[in-house]
Amino acid sequence: MGNRQRIFAGQQLRILRERRGLKQADLAQQLAISPSYLSQLEHDDRPLTPRLIERVARLFPLEWQDFPGEDTEQLSLLLREAVADPIFDTPTPPDTIARLAEQQPAFARRFVELHGALRRANQRLEMVDEALAVDSHEGARLPWEEVRDWFHLSNNYVDLIDRAAEQLIAAIAGQDAVPTTEALRAHLRQEHAITVDISPADALRSFDAGEGVLRIDSGQPAASIRFQIAYHVAATTLGDAIRDTADAARLRSEVARELLTIGLANYAAGAVLMPYGHFRKAARAFRHDVDRLALHYQTSFEQTCHRLSTMQREGERGLPIFFCRVDMAGNITKRHSATRFQFARFGGACPLWIVHEAAAIPDRILVQLAETPDGQRYVSIAKGLVKASGRFDRNPRRYAVALGCEVRHASEFVYADSIDTVSAQAATPIGVSCRICPRADCDQRAYPPSDQTIAVDLFRRGVVPYEMSR
Incomplete structure (x- = not known):
């Protein structure tokens, strides 16, 4: 393997085992090694081999992201994920993947990029196909559909805004801290001369720029009030990042761009209340218990679920x-x-x-x-x-x-x-959905599948009034 850097990860392996409540013999069995070999690994007496790296990454994909490594190892992981796509008939041996990442890194990166482009292209084709299947036609998407598809093709993660939100919260509440509602109000007051007025109102949130007053309806739940304040913090402080992202999206209409801008501000509000690194760590510690996370971050059940769906940062995925x-x-x-x-x-x-x-x-x-x-x-x-x-x-x-x-x-x-x-x-x-589901024996169907011929018998009736032609 030439000058390949050896990876010692004893502390990470021990933390992983203890977090899972496993004995050395249990983890050794999962990794297909002996307990004595695992003990040597945990004491950094021996490094991880490429085959062991592949096993740990496959068995514990979330924990593997926290293991020490170099660019080659990260590239190996990305390459392994790409070649695991079902479009490839036979698996690629871990040693082959490791050699490719080390000896042909340019080719490996290009392969990973091409696989990502293929997935995005397939997603776009699926969107067009489904639209055609319901008598729509390409180019007829409504503005809100275009925005929804933009977030989907962005993997529901916006790196520029997420990182800007982390920097903002570090400045407001300190590193590794959850911002309090009062800290958010103080930020608006001190940095933007905006006073927050929480009282009965007709609108959930409204802003009077002349008076410098943000009015929030007090009839909302506490989590919603907190989100409305975070939204205005994000819209004012992270406005440049939000507008740059919306402009770069190149949507077809001004209405779609405005809708995307609002969607990005909502995204930024979630990133402000639940900073990426802090939230990802807590989600794993709580095993993605939404109620516990919502209580910890003072957010609603829905807001917390939505934030969990955005944990797609490269190298730090949730x-x-x-x-x-x-x-x-x-x-x-x-x-x-x-x-x-x-x-x-x-x-x-x-x-x-x-x-x-x-x-x-x-x-x-x-x-x-x-x-x-x-x-x-x-x-x-x-x-x-x-x-x-x-x-x-x-x-x-x-x-x-x-x-x-x-x-x-x-x-x-x-x-x-x-x-x-x-x-x-x-x-x-x-x-x-029923229109594209191939299950012929389902008695809960609302419609027959659109790609199959049905048979109807005047003198026979099942749970549904037709059968699939064989």
Whole structure:
């Protein structure tokens, strides 16, 4: 391997083992080595070999990001993720990947870049295909759809804004600190001569630039009031980063750019309240327990779920999850997936997915092991939420949020502790939507699949009034 830097990671291996509650023999078995060999590794008597690096990165992908390494090791990890794509029929040996990253780094980086471009191109094609399938046509996207797709293709992470937010909070509250509401108000008062007035009002948030007063309706929950203040802190202090990002997006209309600007300001508000590095560390310590995180950061359940979906910084990624918000009519109004889980862009989601049940049962977390048609399993949670209108003559807003991860990450997801993730019969078979789901034996269908021919028998009736032609 030439002048390859040897990696000693004894402390990290020991912390990983203790955090998981594993004995040396248990971790040694998972790594396919002897306990004595693991003991030598933990005492830095021996370095990690390329094959061991691959095993640790595969078994503990989140923890591996905190292990010491050099650019070559990070490149090896990225290359390993790229060649693991299902489009490649046979796996590439770890030693081959390590040699490529070390001896041909330019080729390895180009391969990783091309794989990323392929994924983005496929996502765009899927968007066009789905639009055509519902009698739409390319170029007819509404402004809010264009903004939604922009966030999706950006992997729901905006590096410029996230890093600027971290620097801002370090200045306001100190390093590794969570900003208090009073600290945010003091920042507006001292840096921008803006006074925050929390009192009954017609609008949730309004700003009088002439008077220098930010008015926030006191009828909102404390977490919402805190978010409104953070939004104005972000919009005023991080305005240049927000506008630069919106201008660089090159959206088709001025309306879409304005909507993106608001969306980026909301994103920045979440980054202000839940700074990336601090939040990522806490999420892993709490095993992604949303209620614990929301209590720690004084945020709402939905705000916390949304922030978990943005942990996509290169080299410091969080748990790969999917997140969405669904209203009572089944419309998906927010969505993002860092997994292979896909959402329907048009029409309702699968009726067997627990998010629909959760919308009717507020303030209770439902957990489900779901399996998609490609055979992938996910641990999924959903919680119904109610936003009160504050008035008798206005109905409250009812909806549900869903969050989930692939079953291979179940040990990092506290909600998986309550379900059986092993049994073949434990998973609920779900699809993206009835229009494109290939499951021929599902009795919950609203429509037949659009790519199959159906057969109807005048004298035979099943649960659904048609059968798939064989």
